[in-house]
Each structure stands twice: as C-alpha cells, then as structure tokens.
Amino acid sequence: MRARARVVAEADGRGGTRLTRMRGETPLLLRRTGPAGGPATVHLVGGAAGPLGGDDLRLDLEVGPGATLCLGTVAASVALPARSGAGSRFTVRATVAGGGTLHWLPEQTVAAARCRHRTDATVELAESATLLWRDELVCGRHAEPAGEVEVSTRVRYADRPLLHQTLAVGGAPGWDGPAVLGGAKATGSLLRVGPDAATAPRVIAPTAVRVPLTGPACLVVATADSAHLLRGYLSGAAGPECGPRCSG
16 A cells, blocks of 8 residues: 655744645544644544555655644554565655744554564754654564564754664564663654753663753653553653643
8 A cells, every 4th residue: 555644734823833734645644633723733543454564655744934743643553464575664754944843752663473664754853943753662462573673763953964763673683682672572762852952861760761962952762561661761751841742
C-alpha cells in the first residue's frame, strides 16, 4: 500500500492556529481533536492494520511562523511482516518556521516478529523554532521475538545539523546485548529544541539519561522493561515547562 498525508498549520492572527491543509489517505487518516482557538492538535487514526510489509507511507508537516501543531496517534503502530518478505517504510518530513512550534508525540511502534520496517524522519527548524519530538520502540509483542526495525531521525536547526541518530533492532548480532539495549523490551528518546531547552546532563533513572546538545536543545534517551515504564521516564523528563502537548 502507498499512502501520503500532509498537514499545514498557520497562525490565525488571534493567538491560535488554523489548519490550512489537512489531507490523508488510508491508513494515514487525519483528525483534528483539540478545541478551536488555541494550538492545533491532530491525531493519526489508522485506517488499516500495520504498517504491513510492502507499505510505503509518507507524512509531511509544515508549521508556519507563530503556529503550534501537536500531532499524535490514537494507538500504537504494529509493524507486521509480509508473506513475500518485503519491508515497509514510514517517512516523515517536517519544517517549522521561526516562532513556530511542533510537538510530535505518537504512540509506540511495535516490532512484530519477522517484520522488516524502517522509519525515516527529517526535521528542518528555522532559528527560534520550538520542537518536542518523541520516538518509542517496543521489541516484539508479548512473548515473541522482535522483528527488524530501523528508526532514523535527522534534525537541522538554523541550517546547521543538530541531531542524527539511528537505532536498529532485531537485525545485526548483539543488538540486544549490554552495549545496546541490555535485554530491555522498550527503548525511546525525547528531543527538546527551544530557547529554554539547554540543560545540564542528568541521570533520570538507571537506564535513562538527559544530555545537552550543541545548540538550544537536549536529548533524553532511555531503555525499560516495558512500554509503560519507558513512557514514564520520557514524560517525567519532559516536565510541565514543555507547554501544550498532545494527550498521551
């Protein structure tokens, strides 16, 4: 299956955000879920199971000056295998203008056994843009081994590289060893970019740490024995100062 979706958010001139374009195709169905007059909250509503092997999905996000877009999903995404062995791909491209804010807070991606999935995200931030970006990966469903998943995130701020990280599970030998996940079932990260994001390094939990990046940004990385515990680490690290957020 091949599907494309796009969201364009612009300031409405009255302190809120309007969606000037919101278009999706199954399974990337979009619904505005927040109240009018404030930040725009949009959720992806899966119109089909998956991503399934062979799927090629793409989501484009554009946030204008002074606009705020919070985007989440209503449920976890389960990457499923194809009988043919074909892989699936989910591509996200986001641009945020100066003074704009984007919060990307989807539910977890679950790497079902025998899947072959890749998520590739690229974010371009203008100077003075604000970003909150969360990625969470669960290695297999209950009592099953993880499939092969690779999650790659590239972020640029004011035309300069800010972050490029890639995590691959279920493939190369040693991916779940002590140098990578250490046998943890879930792993994730939370990136904050903005004027108040820079912070000193901090150990949040035995398997979670917050580190500053070069620029107005910090990154939390964590592993945990469950998706619930992982969410707690990342949510606690975000703190109430993060401002408007998607539910979840």
